[in-house]
Amino acid sequence: MLDNLVLVLSITLMYSTPLVFGALGGVISERSGVTNIGIEGMMNVGAFAGVAGSYVSGNPWIGLLCAGLAGGLVALLHAVASVTFNADQTISGVAINLLAPGIALFACRRTFDGAAMSSVVNTLPKLVDTSGFGDSPLSSLNLDVTVLLGLIAAVVMWFVLYRTKWGLRVRSVGEHPEASETLGINVYRTRYVCVILSGVLAGFGGASMTLAIISQYTQTAISGQGFIALAAVIFGKWTPHGAYLACLLFGFTQALTVMLGGGSVVPTQILAMLPYVMTVLVLVFFVGRSVAPKADGVPYIKGSR
Incomplete structure (x- = not known):
């Protein structure tokens, strides 16, 4: 029982990490008033x-930085x-979601001799070295460093949004940009910074999948995350901590899919649907009840009051 609990925890944290980075990107963008449906493409x-950077340099950390840069450029x-x-x-x-996967596939074919998937590359280090745990339950705690980075990113974003002057400006721009303008806040610049940051975080999320979980790029590496x-x-009600906890819930459904996948009671096709069914249920029961920033998705025209 303890072995299974540790394994579920490990898989939950592992699969929730790409979602955490993507969700944090969505939070910072939408808090500034810009809806970012393009997180998937970024x-x-x-x-x-991330894979290309690790492949060329031999260093997965450089790959992670390349992923953030690429995501930021698409967000630009x-x-x-x-x-x-x-x-x-x-x-x-939506246009970014259609364009970005094509760009990634084209670049993959150009980089890896026409193949639709990359070579296996050096991956990011593990957070815990389990080799010394022997046969104990902790030997199943197979976590990489991106799990810790995701948690740090969530804490930092919470602190920035709710404990700093710049965070207050971001939230004010997302709620009432016209009023923010009268106080001397540059709405355009604030939104640019937040959208680009959302792309950087989404890029990190993509790299968390290919540099930590599957160690190579494929067309299906990011499939709905x-x-x-x-x-x-x-x-998570557009908050960093709420989004983080929500990602843990989605990661838990993925862990259930993996844990129950070896059994014959439930068809694997049904199990594979669990994360997406959970997503639909969340949208059905929480859209309309969670209040988005008032200016979210509303274009801002300077001086239009």
Whole structure:
């Protein structure tokens, strides 16, 4: 029993980490008033960039930095469209979700001799060395360093949003940008920074999958995690701590899928649906009950009061 509990905890934390980074990206973007549906695409680009960086340099940490940079560059496109040109933010995000996986696949084919998947690359180090635990239950605690990084990112974002002057400005821009403008806050710059940060975090989330869980890039490496992360943002009421806990819940459903997958009682196809069924249930029961920032998704035109 204890072995199973430790294994479930390990799998939960492992699979929730990519979601944590994606959800934190959604929180910081939407807190500034910009809806970012493109988290899925940014995670996809980050997943490939992380592998490519690790493959070329031989250092997974460089791969992680490349993932954040790639996600930030894709987010910059979203910021230009939605902040500068006042484009529909949902359409811009959907366009990124359609464009980014194609870019990642094209780059993968160019980098790995026409293959649709990358070579196996060096991965990020484990958080705990379990080799010394022998046959004890703790030997199943197979966690990588991104689990700790995800927790740190959530704590830092909570502190920045709720305990710093800049965080107050971000929240004010997301609630009432016109009033923020009268106080001398640069709404455009604040939103640009937040959207780009959301892409960097989403890139880290993609790399958490390919540099820690599967150690290579495939077309299906990011298969809906970005959308699940957005559901976690809603479930967590647009707060870093709430989004983090929601991601743990989604990670737990993935752990159940893995743990029960070896049995014959429940078909594997049904088990594979669990994370997505949970996402739909969250959206059904919590959309409308969780109140988003008032200016979320609303284009801002300077001086329009």
